[in-house]
Amino acid sequence: MTNTFKVAVMGAGAVGCYFGGLLARAGHDVTLIARPGHVEAIRRDGLRMETRTFDERVRVAASADPAAVQGADVVLFCVKSTGTETAGDELRPFLGPDALVLCLQNGVDNAERLRTVLPPRQVAAAVVYVATEMAGPGHVKHHGRGELVIEPSDRSAAVAQALAAAGVPTEVSANVRGALWAKLIINCAYNAVSAIAQRPYGDNVASPGIPEVMADVVDECLAVARAEGVQLPGDMHEAVRRLVATMPTQSSSTAQDLARGKPTEIDHLNGLVVRRGAAHGIPTPANRVLWALVKLLELPHA
Incomplete structure (x- = not known):
């Protein structure tokens, strides 16, 4: 790899457009693989990046075809957790032998699942801390934060530097x-x-009873994480309380999906905690209620 990378963003929604756009703005050769409506707008007008520090149209290649992964040094893998294996299968024929596939997804098991369909050594998990949304075709809006934590691999240090x-x-x-x-x-x-x-988030935590519900959810998650042998960094209750100060105007990706009539990732969030809790004999009633209500809201209206 050189200092300038050829980057493909698989599933370029809000997260992929934000990080891919920043890399393109820094001079890397970036192709966003996205839905046709976004592709058309980006090809015509560029990617509009409305962030806390700038509002610009960034010129970047865009395609609706997974074959656009061809030749990429780095693939930012940003599809919904529900489509991990399918999207991995789609890009596999075009993935170079030395490309690094970086999983920028919600949930805890996507890299593990992706390694079942791609060469394991080419996949690295990443943790994404950013509040973004697609405000329209080819228009990404940044609400706060923007850090990544990457799993070690042969190429992780060079990619992190870029x-x-x-x-x-x-x-x-x-x-x-x-x-x-x-x-x-x-x-x-x-x-x-x-x-x-x-x-x-800001409205929700100001509502009576909601902070206590959130604390119950965290307690259940901590019990399941302990049973899974996970080493958690720091005080998770404090981390949850602090988050709202950094993005009070943010609505969750789950809220955005429901508002647009799209399937959510709730099975890979609260639903995963419910399933792993059941496997360990740990009750998770607060997570179960939230999971079940979101599943109910996903159902089409008669």
Whole structure:
């Protein structure tokens, strides 16, 4: 690899457009693989990046075809957790033998699942801390944060250096599993509540009873994580309480999916905690209620 990378973003929604756009803005050769509506807008007008520090149209290649992965040094893998294996199968014929596939997804088991369909050594997990949304075709809006934590691999250090130079604070950590679970716990506390209420985090935590519900969710998650042998960084209750200050106006990705009539990732968030809790004999009633209500809201109206 050289200092300038050829990058493909598989599943370029809000997260992929944000990180891919920053890399393109820094001079890397980036192709966003996205839905046709986004591709058309990006090809015509560029990717509009509305962030906390700039609002620009970034020129970047875009395609709806997984074959656009061909020749990439780095693939930012940003598809929904529900489509991990399918998307991995789609890109496999076009993946170069030395490409690094970096999983920028919600949930804790996507890299493990992706390694069942791609060469395991080419896959590295990453933890994403960013609040973004697609505000329209080819228009990504950044609400806060933007850090990555990457699993070690032969190429992780070089990729982390390139990301940092592009304005993405990036750390390579041997305990990515712990970081993934820490993010999962935060998502379990915030995402379903935001989805059910269709309100941003700041409004939700100010509502009577919601902080206590979130604390119950975290307690259950911590019990399951302990049973799974996960080493969590720091005080998760405090981490959950602090998050709202950094992104009070953010609505969760689960809320955004429900608002657009799209399937959510709730089976890979609170649903995963429910399943793993059941496997260990640990009750998870708060997570179960949130999971079940989101599943109910996913059902089409008669």
